Amino acid sequence: MTESRRRAPRVDAIRNREAIIEAASAVLAEQGSAVDVREIARRSQVGMGTLYRHFPKKEDLVQTVLRKDFTSWAESARTAAADAEDPWAALTDFYQQALTGYAHHRAIMEHFALAVPVPDPDGLGRLRLVIEQLCTRAEDLLRPGVTTDDLLLLLVSLGHAVQITDRCRPHMWHRLLRISLDGLRADLHEPLPTEATTVG
Structure with a gap:
């Protein structure tokens, strides 16, 4: 093995990569994935050449940041x-936490629904597991027939x-969340329609 292969990454190279990812995370949250990479380079205080050495394609950078931020x-x-002891809480x-975070990250907004048909094991798959655990934990409180797929969708x-209401009517989705969760409660005994397909 040559000396260059044994040599650890330079401290400044590691620092530049971290700065690029941190800046990209902020910009993608604010502006979505259509952002110009020159803005990311400006905020991270690196040149375009340095940015492209770490991320030859914009898609590479977007996917790296989305994977980190989604997780x-x-x-x-x-x-x-x-942290909540009560299953319904x-x-x-x-x-509440998921949608609040969602509201503050435009790129996650753009990509979340697209991830449903083709789940990412390190992203949506992990989130689906959390929902599955919540569904099991609240089984006695949920109306019969509610599934993990229902809760994910x-x-x-x-x-x-x-995405539609947060800027113009920021409290509207909170109201809709409460209406939706109330509709899942077990004291509503009307059977749900059957659905053969699943998500993920």
Whole structure:
């Protein structure tokens, strides 16, 4: 093995990569994935050449940041649910935390629904596992027939509501969330329609 191969990455190279990812995370949250990479380079205080050495394609950078931010978003929602002792409060806190984070990240908004047909095991798959655990935990409180897929698609649907209303009517999605969760309660005995397909 040559000396160049044994040599660890330079400290400044590591620092530049971290700065690029941090800046890209902020810009993607604010502006979505259509952002110009020159803005990311400007905020990270690196040249375009340095940015392209770390991320030859814009898609590489977007996917790296989305994977990191999606995981962090899902983990925040999971933690909110885990901190609640009551199963129904856990379910409510999960949706509240997930949608609040969703409202502040345009790129996650853009990509979340697209991830449903083709799940990412490190992203949506992990989130789906959290929802599955919440569904099991609140089984006695949920109306018969409610599934993990129902709860996941509800999150996607409410995400669209956030995207449409958060800027003009920021409290509207909170109202819709409460209406939706009330409709899941077990004291509503009317059977749900059957659905053969699943998500993920």
